[in-house]
Amino acid sequence: MSKPVVATASLAGCFGCHMSILDIDERILDLIELVEFNKSPVDDIKTFTKQCDIGIIEGGCCNSENVHNLKDFRKNCNILISLGECAIMGGLPAMRNGIPIKECIEEAYLDGPTVADCNEKKILPNDDEIPMILDRVYPCHEIVKIDYFLPGCPPRADLIWNAVAALVTGGELALPYEVVKFD
Amino acid sequence: MNTDLNQILDKYKGDATRLMDILTDIQTEEGCIPSDAVAQLSERLGISRVEVEQTISFYHFFSQKPVGKYAVYLNDSAVAEMKGRTAVAAAFEQEAGCTFGSVTEDGVIGLHNTACIGMNDQEPAAIVNGVVFTNLTADKAKELVAGMRAGKAVQEMVTELGDGVNSSDLVQSMVKNNIQKKGDVIFSTFESGSAIKKCIEMAPEAVIDEVKSSNLRGRGGAGFPTGLKWEFCSKAAEKERYLICNADEGEPGTFKDRVILTETPQLVVEGMIVGGYALGAQQGIIYLRAEYTYLKKYLESVLDDYRQKNLLGNNIAGKEGFNFDLRIQFGAGAYVCGEESALIESAEGKRGEPRIRPPFPVEKGYLDKPTSVNNVESFAAVSQILVKGAAWFKGIGNDKSAGTKVLSISGDCEKPGVYEVAWGLSVQEMLDMVGASNTKAVLVGGPSGTFVGAKDFSRKICFGDLATGGSVIVFDQSRDILETVSNFVDFFCDESCGSCVPCRAGNGIIRSTLDKVINGKGTKADLEKLTELGTIMKAANRCGLGQTSFNPVVTTIKNLPEEYESRLQEESPYVPTFDLAASVADSCEYVGREPNL
Numbered sequence: 001m002s003k004p005v006v007a008t009a010s011l012a013g014c015f016g017c018h019m020s021i022l023d024i025d026e027r028i029l030d031l032i033e034l035v036e037f038n039k040s041p042v043d044d045i046k047t048f049t050k051q052c053d054i055g056i057i058e059g060g061c062c063n064s065e066n067v068h069n070l071k072d073f074r075k076n077c078n079i080l081i082s083l084g085e086c087a088i089m090g091g092l093p094a095m096r097n098g099i100p101i102k103e104c105i106e107e108a109y110l111d112g113p114t115v116a117d118c119n120e121k122k123i124l125p126n127d128d129e130i131p132m133i134l135d136r137v138y139p140c141h142e143i144v145k146i147d148y149f150l151p152g153c154p155p156r157a158d159l160i161w162n163a164v165a166a167l168v169t170g171g172e173l174a175l176p177y178e179v180v181k182f183d
Numbered sequence: 184m185n186t187d188l189n190q191i192l193d194k195y196k197g198d199a200t201r202l203m204d205i206l207t208d209i210q211t212e213e214g215c216i217p218s219d220a221v222a223q224l225s226e227r228l229g230i231s232r233v234e235v236e237q238t239i240s241f242y243h244f245f246s247q248k249p250v251g252k253y254a255v256y257l258n259d260s261a262v263a264e265m266k267g268r269t270a271v272a273a274a275f276e277q278e279a280g281c282t283f284g285s286v287t288e289d290g291v292i293g294l295h296n297t298a299c300i301g302m303n304d305q306e307p308a309a310i311v312n313g314v315v316f317t318n319l320t321a322d323k324a325k326e327l328v329a330g331m332r333a334g335k336a337v338q339e340m341v342t343e344l345g346d347g348v349n350s351s352d353l354v355q356s357m358v359k360n361n362i363q364k365k366g367d368v369i370f371s372t373f374e375s376g377s378a379i380k381k382c383i384e385m386a387p388e389a390v391i392d393e394v395k396s397s398n399l400r401g402r403g404g405a406g407f408p409t410g411l412k413w414e415f416c417s418k419a420a421e422k423e424r425y426l427i428c429n430a431d432e433g434e435p436g437t438f439k440d441r442v443i444l445t446e447t448p449q450l451v452v453e454g455m456i457v458g459g460y461a462l463g464a465q466q467g468i469i470y471l472r473a474e475y476t477y478l479k480k481y482l483e484s485v486l487d488d489y490r491q492k493n494l495l496g497n498n499i500a501g502k503e504g505f506n507f508d509l510r511i512q513f514g515a516g517a518y519v520c521g522e523e524s525a526l527i528e529s530a531e532g533k534r535g536e537p538r539i540r541p542p543f544p545v546e547k548g549y550l551d552k553p554t555s556v557n558n559v560e561s562f563a564a565v566s567q568i569l570v571k572g573a574a575w576f577k578g579i580g581n582d583k584s585a586g587t588k589v590l591s592i593s594g595d596c597e598k599p600g601v602y603e604v605a606w607g608l609s610v611q612e613m614l615d616m617v618g619a620s621n622t623k624a625v626l627v628g629g630p631s632g633t634f635v636g637a638k639d640f641s642r643k644i645c646f647g648d649l650a651t652g653g654s655v656i657v658f659d660q661s662r663d664i665l666e667t668v669s670n671f672v673d674f675f676c677d678e679s680c681g682s683c684v685p686c687r688a689g690n691g692i693i694r695s696t697l698d699k700v701i702n703g704k705g706t707k708a709d710l711e712k713l714t715e716l717g718t719i720m721k722a723a724n725r726c727g728l729g730q731t732s733f734n735p736v737v738t739t740i741k742n743l744p745e746e747y748e749s750r751l752q753e754e755s756p757y758v759p760t761f762d763l764a765a766s767v768a769d770s771c772e773y774v775g776r777e778p779n780l
């Protein structure tokens with residue numbers, strides 16, 4: 001039987017969750033024995049080349065590109081996992097959710113301390129090529145169906161490892177307290 | 184600020200634990216708590232500014248912004264809606280010229296929504312500067328606004344008076360008691376002073392034993408045995424002890440404590456004096472919800488009467504060393520303050536945030552001293568138990584639930600009001616009693632209780648089956664139950680104190696999932712998730728609010744599934760609410776581009 005295929009993506013996240021994937025240390029060698037990676041920042045494959053078994057999503061959706069990417073993952077992966085606080089709840093980026101989008105854009109391009117004096121023409125990015133900003137940051141499960149949620153910011157490497165191993169081997173997911181406690 | 188702060192502070196001896204009273208006085212005088220008052224209070228009471236502000240911001244009836252010279256608080260709970268609140272609200276808005284949640288530009292009229300004010304049998308109802316107006320119509324709303332514009336005193340606008348004590352000089356309110364059925368315990372004969380006389384002939388332990396053997400269970404909802412609670416408290420090591428009467432009555436649909444306190448407050452006061460004797464407590468507090476401020480003068484006169492007869496104060500009834508006095512503590516609009524540990528925090532002048540237990544209040548309660556908190560009706564029952572005996576009391580009701588229960592029944596029935604019945608009545612018997620026909624559903628125990636449909640109308644109203652603190656709401660076939668459920672979900676979102684994530688976020692998730700269902704995008708999986716979320720909330724939340732707030736949703740999914748089924752998406756197991764076009768519309772418009780979807 002061919003190895004299960006895994007894809008990963010970072011949407012509106014900080015890449016911390018991907019760092020945590022790498023944090024499984026030398027077990028990464030076991031992992032590539034167990035699975036094959038497809039589209040992922042880990043191997044820099046940019047487009048899906050085949051149907052995947054497991055998709056792992058870091059980050060929620062803050063713009064239209066995130067939404068397209070997430071839908072693409074749903075289409076190309078049999079099982080989809082929300083990895084980390086941002087994917088599950090919106091996380092830190094969702095702190096903007098209480099602020100009207102107009103104010104967010106003003107702060108980012110007109111008034112913020114790093115832009116206030118250098119955007120004399122008061123340009124707001126509006127090229128067709130640029131992703132469109134959503135009114136708020138959405139957790140992934142509000143946009144596509146998510147099969148599993150792995151909590152943490154970032155989730156511990158052990159949790160990611162245990163979850164992927166359980167999915168691939170069909171065993172029980174070990175969830176000792178240390179692996180899901182955060183403080 | 185015009186108010187004389189010195190006078191207010193002197194009245195409460197500059198005691199920071201009386202912050203609720205101090206703020207109530209300022210709010211009443213000024214129509215808000217001005218920021219200079221906050222600064223001065225912080226300095227004079229020796230607490231931080233934040234401590235003053237967090238108490239203000241926690242309570243619905245405190246406001247740092249002016250609420251209007253005439254502040255209208257119109258009930259927006261489910262039964263008010265059923266009885267025509269929308270038209271009344273529209274009339275208020277049109278005549279006043281401002282919308283709910285705002286104050287007219289000249290500052291004269293403020294329109295505010297508020298949760299159930301304990302008048303479900305005479306809705307729509309509103310409170311204007313402490314004065315209650317019931318059975319409102321659009322025309323009456325117009326008249327009221329005209330009166331306000333003419334500068335009338337609010338009391339002057341009360342044109343008819345209610346029944347019983349409501350029409351007495353000290354109350355002068357249009358509120359009606361609507362006592363539809365009197366029973367053997369609460370609305371029965373009682374000779375004032377008789378319970379006190381009886382108790383001082385007994386040893387305190389014997390009083391507790393009598394209450395224990397009566398099998399009286401708390402009437403506030405949770406049903407904890409009253410005698411046992413008293414025993415725990417009386418055995419606490421510390422001798423400075425407190426007794427609190429929970430008259431917060433915030434559960435939507437409950438109004439029986441209001442009627443008990445109006446018609447037979449002597450039973451309650453005497454039950455507290457008996458409790459003071461049994462527990463060796465020196466001080467008692469009646470924690471009364473702010474909505475019932477119109478009863479203040481009357482209840483104070485009842486206390487004075489007891490004092491004059493030497494039945495309250497020092498050496499009560501001539502019994503050397505039996506010292507017990509009572510004061511009334513007002514809340515300021517927060518449902519969670521009915522929870523006993525939140526109530527204690529509030530009575531100490533703080534945010535009404537439930538405490539982590541243990542320690543329970545019987546060990547560490549008010550001012551960290553042993554405290555027993557009991558419901559109005561529980562105290563009233565104690566008085567009768569003392570006079571008529573535990574065996575008599577046990578003979579009423581059924582095996583799990585001794586005595587009678589005062590029910591507050593409202594909604595779609597001919598005779599809404601208060602009914603004192605023996606425990607064990609079936610839902611159908613109750614419906615026949617109140618003149619309800621064509622009934623679709625009954626909510627027993629208020630929003631934190633249980634919705635039942637026709638197949639369960641043979642179930643019994645008692646502990647062990649359908650327990651209730653008194654709230655019963657009837658819905659006929661014309662009602663959309665999800666509309667009511669939705670109203671209650673809003674209520675819990677508003678009233679959660681916010682301490683526990685599974686309550687703060689859980690109620691929000693219930694809100695958005697229910698919206699999804701109501702908007703026709705829900706699936707069976709969504710309902711399963713809601714039920715699962717209920718299990719998590721029950722296990723993980725700190726207090727009864729978050730441990731029951733999912734009940735309107737979860738019990739209707741279980742007992743009235745047909746209310747949901749027609750709205751669910753059949754084919755797909757997953758339907759998102761997300762709409763890309765809608766979510767990018769604003770940002771695209773602002774930066775000046777066409778959305779390319």
Ligand SMILES: Cc1cc2nc3c(=O)[nH]c(=O)nc-3n(C[C@H](O)[C@H](O)[C@H](O)COP(=O)(O)O)c2cc1C
Pocket residue numbers: 400401402403404405406407409429430431432433434518519520521522523524556557558559561726727728
């Ligand atoms: C959110 C919440 C609100 C409550 N509101 C009331 C109330 O208004 N009146 C009341 O007597 N008990 C209320 N309770 C129950 C009290 O915590 C407490 O159990 C009761 O006052 C004890 O008195 P009892 O044993 O005589 O019933 C409430 C509980 C919760 C969790």
Ligand code: SF4
Pocket residue numbers: 012013014015016017018058059083084085086087091092152153154155
């Ligand atoms: S969950 Fe934490 S680590 Fe992961 S993307 Fe979000 S912020 Fe970064």
Ligand code: SF4
Pocket residue numbers: 519536537678679680681682683684686687724725726727728729730
């Ligand atoms: S359950 Fe809700 S209301 Fe109760 S303490 Fe927790 S957050 Fe506050």
